[in-house]
Amino acid sequence: MKTVVVTGCSRGIGLEFVRQLLARGDRVFAGVRKPETASELTALAAAEPEQLTVLPLDVTQAAHRANLAATLGDRGIDLLIANAGVYGPVPDRLGQTDEDGWLETFRVNAIAPRQLVETLLPQLRAGNRPCIALLSSKMGSMGDNGSGGAYIYRSSKAALNAVGVSLARDLADQGILTLVLHPGWVLTDMGGPNAEITVSESVAQMLATLDRASSADNGRFIDIDGSTIPW
Numbered sequence: 001m002k003t004v005v006v007t008g009c010s011r012g013i014g015l016e017f018v019r020q021l022l023a024r025g026d027r028v029f030a031g032v033r034k035p036e037t038a039s040e041l042t043a044l045a046a047a048e049p050e051q052l053t054v055l056p057l058d059v060t061q062a063a064h065r066a067n068l069a070a071t072l073g074d075r076g077i078d079l080l081i082a083n084a085g086v087y088g089p090v091p092d093r094l095g096q097t098d099e100d101g102w103l104e105t106f107r108v109n110a111i112a113p114r115q116l117v118e119t120l121l122p123q124l125r126a127g128n129r130p131c132i133a134l135l136s137s138k139m140g141s142m143g144d145n146g147s148g149g150a151y152i153y154r155s156s157k158a159a160l161n162a163v164g165v166s167l168a169r170d171l172a173d174q175g176i177l178t179l180v181l182h183p184g185w186v187l188t189d190m191g192g193p194n195a196e197i198t199v200s201e202s203v204a205q206m207l208a209t210l211d212r213a214s215s216a217d218n219g220r221f222i223d224i225d226g227s228t229i230p231w
């Protein structure tokens with residue numbers, strides 16, 4: 001049984017992580033921006049109150065991150081899944097830079113994951129073979145950018161990737177792994193109706209990747225099939 005923290009659990013990939021982690025018996029702390037409207041998540045918590053704790057967590061809010069750390073107390077974190085993310089303003093075309101929207105997207109996608117790790121470092125250090133999983137996107141890859149556009153989302157995920165590599169380097173000697181994951185193109189509100197895989201397939205594959213992760217994977221940008229994505 002692992003102790004797992006997941007962010008952004010109201011819907012989509014985050015909610016499915018909670019479902020699959022509960023099904024395999026893990027102890028889950030699920031952060032959600034608006035608990036009052038996250039009915040599917042709160043129903044899961046009502047069914048498994050010993051296994052699932054739901055916490056209010058807007059990842060950009062320091063007080064929410066501190067409350068999560070206080071709730072965990074001395075409990076170690078074995079797996080931290082930084083899943084919460086936004087696509088940012090649309091349309092995102094040349095000539096229409098939404099500066100405030102860009103900064104807010106950076107806050108959620110790149111800055112908050114670093115701050116979350118900083119806040120939870122004591123619990124990560126106390127974890128069993130602790131691992132940080134950052135939900136990035138292939139759209140953050142420079143090498144894979146063949147179609148342009150999406151300046152805001154792409155750059156926020158590229159920044160997250162840089163955060164991931166630095167975390168991997170800085171925390172390796174403390175035995176904490178950091179993996180940067182692309183979940184595939186997934187049928188969620190963000191992925192849209194034309195996406196290629198279900199949340200169930202995506203999360204099962206990512207959990208399999210995380211289960212077999214070793215020091216050789218530290219700082220890798222990993223596709224849904226386990227292959228390495230170019231930065």
Ligand code: NDP
Nearest residue numbers: 008010012013033058059084085137185186188189190191
């Ligand atoms: P969704 O848009 O379906 O869900 C996003 C989740 O993040 C929601 O739970 C949302 O909460 C939460 N969230 C947004 N902002 C915050 C915040 N400030 N604090 C806390 N929670 C927040 O996205 P997906 O499930 O599809 O995506 C999950 C992750 O996977 C994201 O990081 C995304 O970038 C990444 N990804 C997704 C792909 C896809 O094809 N779907 C492809 C590549 C990467 P709320 O309900 O309150 O808005």
